[in-house]
Amino acid sequence: MAKAVGIDLGTTNSVVAVMEGGKPTVIVNSEGNRLTPSVVAYTKTGEILVGQLAKRQAVLNPENTIYSAKRFIGRRYSEVQSEIKNAPLKVVAGPNDAVRFEVQGKLIAPEEVSAQVLRKLVADAAKYLGEKVTGVVITVPAYFNDAQRQATKDAGQIAGLNVLRIINEPTAAALAYGLDKKKNETVLVFDFGGGTFDVSILEVGDGVFEVKATSGDTHLGGDDFDKRIVDWLADEFLRDQGIDLRKDRQALQRLTEAAEKAKIELSSVVETTVSLPFITADASGPKHLEYKLTRAKFEQLTADLVERCAGPVKQALSDAKLTERDIDEVVLVGGSTRIPMVQALVRRLTGGKEPNQSVNPDEVVALGAAIQAGVLAGEVKDVLLLDVTPLSLGVETLGGVMTKLIERNTTVPVRKTEVFSTAEDNQAAVDIHVLQGERELARDNRTLGNFRLEGIRPGQRGQPQVEVTFDIDANGIITATARDKDTGKEQKITISGSTQLSREEIDRMVADAQSHSEEDRRRREEVEARNHADSVAYQVERQLQELGDRAPTNERARAEGLISEVRQLVKSNSSDTARLRQLASDLQQVGHGLASAGYGQAAAGGAGSQASPGGAGTGGGDDVIDAEFRQSK
Amino acid sequence: MKDQEPKQDRTVAAGEAPTNAEPAEIERLKAENAQLKEELRREHDIYLRNLADFDNYRRRIERERASAALAGKREMVLSLLDVLDDFERALAHVDESPASVAAGLRAIHRRLAGPLEAQGVTPFESAGQPFDPALHEAVGSVESDEQESGTVVDELSRGYRWGEELLRPARVRVAR
Numbered sequence: 001m002a003k004a005v006g007i008d009l010g011t012t013n014s015v016v017a018v019m020e021g022g023k024p025t026v027i028v029n030s031e032g033n034r035l036t037p038s039v040v041a042y043t044k045t046g047e048i049l050v051g052q053l054a055k056r057q058a059v060l061n062p063e064n065t066i067y068s069a070k071r072f073i074g075r076r077y078s079e080v081q082s083e084i085k086n087a088p089l090k091v092v093a094g095p096n097d098a099v100r101f102e103v104q105g106k107l108i109a110p111e112e113v114s115a116q117v118l119r120k121l122v123a124d125a126a127k128y129l130g131e132k133v134t135g136v137v138i139t140v141p142a143y144f145n146d147a148q149r150q151a152t153k154d155a156g157q158i159a160g161l162n163v164l165r166i167i168n169e170p171t172a173a174a175l176a177y178g179l180d181k182k183k184n185e186t187v188l189v190f191d192f193g194g195g196t197f198d199v200s201i202l203e204v205g206d207g208v209f210e211v212k213a214t215s216g217d218t219h220l221g222g223d224d225f226d227k228r229i230v231d232w233l234a235d236e237f238l239r240d241q242g243i244d245l246r247k248d249r250q251a252l253q254r255l256t257e258a259a260e261k262a263k264i265e266l267s268s269v270v271e272t273t274v275s276l277p278f279i280t281a282d283a284s285g286p287k288h289l290e291y292k293l294t295r296a297k298f299e300q301l302t303a304d305l306v307e308r309c310a311g312p313v314k315q316a317l318s319d320a321k322l323t324e325r326d327i328d329e330v331v332l333v334g335g336s337t338r339i340p341m342v343q344a345l346v347r348r349l350t351g352g353k354e355p356n357q358s359v360n361p362d363e364v365v366a367l368g369a370a371i372q373a374g375v376l377a378g379e380v381k382d383v384l385l386l387d388v389t390p391l392s393l394g395v396e397t398l399g400g401v402m403t404k405l406i407e408r409n410t411t412v413p414v415r416k417t418e419v420f421s422t423a424e425d426n427q428a429a430v431d432i433h434v435l436q437g438e439r440e441l442a443r444d445n446r447t448l449g450n451f452r453l454e455g456i457r458p459g460q461r462g463q464p465q466v467e468v469t470f471d472i473d474a475n476g477i478i479t480a481t482a483r484d485k486d487t488g489k490e491q492k493i494t495i496s497g498s499t500q501l502s503r504e505e506i507d508r509m510v511a512d513a514q515s516h517s518e519e520d521r522r523r524r525e526e527v528e529a530r531n532h533a534d535s536v537a538y539q540v541e542r543q544l545q546e547l548g549d550r551a552p553t554n555e556r557a558r559a560e561g562l563i564s565e566v567r568q569l570v571k572s573n574s575s576d577t578a579r580l581r582q583l584a585s586d587l588q589q590v591g592h593g594l595a596s597a598g599y600g601q602a603a604a605g606g607a608g609s610q611a612s613p614g615g616a617g618t619g620g621g622d623d624v625i626d627a628e629f630r631q632s633k
Numbered sequence: 634m635k636d637q638e639p640k641q642d643r644t645v646a647a648g649e650a651p652t653n654a655e656p657a658e659i660e661r662l663k664a665e666n667a668q669l670k671e672e673l674r675r676e677h678d679i680y681l682r683n684l685a686d687f688d689n690y691r692r693r694i695e696r697e698r699a700s701a702a703l704a705g706k707r708e709m710v711l712s713l714l715d716v717l718d719d720f721e722r723a724l725a726h727v728d729e730s731p732a733s734v735a736a737g738l739r740a741i742h743r744r745l746a747g748p749l750e751a752q753g754v755t756p757f758e759s760a761g762q763p764f765d766p767a768l769h770e771a772v773g774s775v776e777s778d779e780q781e782s783g784t785v786v787d788e789l790s791r792g793y794r795w796g797e798e799l800l801r802p803a804r805v806r807v808a809r
Binding site: 020021032044049053054055056057058059060128129130131249250253277278281285286 | 686687689690692693700704719722723725726729764766767769770771772773774783789798802804807
């Protein structure tokens, strides 16, 4: 099956994502990274390098290494004079005043450069997915005009791709948060990346987004924050050591990397140390750089950069004729929105609204584009949106505990079977009590239904095998079936609407289980200790019966004493688990003694078998008997 | 008897059907048949797709599980390489220290490099090699009489491989 992918074709970095099992996932490139630098290099040997590789050789080949083609795509030469000043490239006017890069004597259109980036992203995606990529959705800034959009589409076609659609970056981000399902809401998208800042106000209704206003600053981003730290560190060092590190290329590179690292750290801690030993040397010997940078200091250094974001937000609001109170949702995009001061600014400007930021802000646009690609390629519509069971399902077993067959959050349809047995000798029927919930004890959970399987062939407790099957179909309808493996007798119950609990009810049940987990665990342990002791007592009792007079009198007396104590404790629902465990272990010892002394072989099978917690002995074959059913009287 | 009668009725009705049924009814059934076939085809397609999706997913997860363990350690190893770089910078000045301190520093350097090498982290030589962006990150270019243009003149920090893959490119200066 061929796939459609979503591509965030960024100014600095690009990201590609795909729908997988109904969810968008970022695809790692061939170098193992989730972000691919939007850099293309034309080398002297005629090779074209894209991404990280292009970046690595940039200083050797600056005039043929193209960064930020997005700033030029679909624009006229006369419009981009300010951009040309910042670029080390040779930018010239092509036909109809179109922008062209002059690379090794040839004219290259920005579309062709972007096509190289797209080609690499799609090739890496195909490799990752192990299948062909047929369609792409590419995102562009909301302020892109028709020419810029058309040129971006052309870039896709040059790369040999079927461009399903060009969509706005803020729209993609909103899609990633599922905001298309909202009715008549106003969404503010705050996109603060490595080199650009965009603010967009969208209105959503009936799955359609409308851009009401955009604003921003095309030369403001995370790199500016790094630069402030670099300058501060270099100034401090100059003051202390009299050496300007900015003049030493290698030192500057180490400084820049350390600055970015410090910036990232200060988003989660309030203080970090920048340590660069042997950063330089003079006649007096090697010099080390070590400065402590607090978040407060960082905020002081960058306060004006953050303030520069306020203007465009206010501008966009006023252009859309809205106030901060009209904003229903705020979405954060771009790595720089991880900076606490930036988040604080956004909250301040949007009336204290808590922004959507659970999706990685570097990836959110590509993820939204992937969702759109999935819809357009017909995948999302056709993919069965599989449900999960909101709560666990199980049956009541001996001692009133719930034995889970299907854990909560299991994807349906699903079918699970387990084998149970009886709790008493000659039990002719078992009661199946179908439960839903997270608590350990049956009585704390919700009863979905009850039924009885009759006509079980009389036998010792633990011998009959009752197979219980839970089947949940795609619509959430549960069928619980009990079958006696010996007679083939079967009984079933169908329960619909079990999943129609409200979200609140489910949450409450889950929270309840969490808050009671300690006491539930203790109570379950008590039940299991009682069941286990009772089961051992039963086995030893049978052993004694079979041995009859052959059992030595003192051993018999000891066993009978222990058994009677167990029975008493079980009967009184004792919570003395320590004592019960001790008794069970003593009885097991006695049982082993009786068996290994060579008194009859029937006994050996009974007492020696490993009883599972709360269960009887194994019934033979592959089936493990997990627990026992009692027949209600 | 009561059970028998309706059964007979049905038999009669069935026998008469071909002659009595309205052509419209036949058309309706044909259309329904076509629609059901189409639905079945679509459902089957979805089924196959999901099956294929899952199969691909599983295969990739298996592939990724191997590299995931590596990826987890990657960040840690990279930060240790930074310390190793610092050591190498320190060793460049080691002659300025008393011999006993120098010997101690060299020993610590080995203690750091040893376990990394044991994990499969191996340095590679770059000086004198042709510049290759798959292995090298250019930090600058220099005039050189001895080296051909495009050749790595010196390393500012060493490159490392981890098993087969590149862990960190070498930072190099290249002859102009």
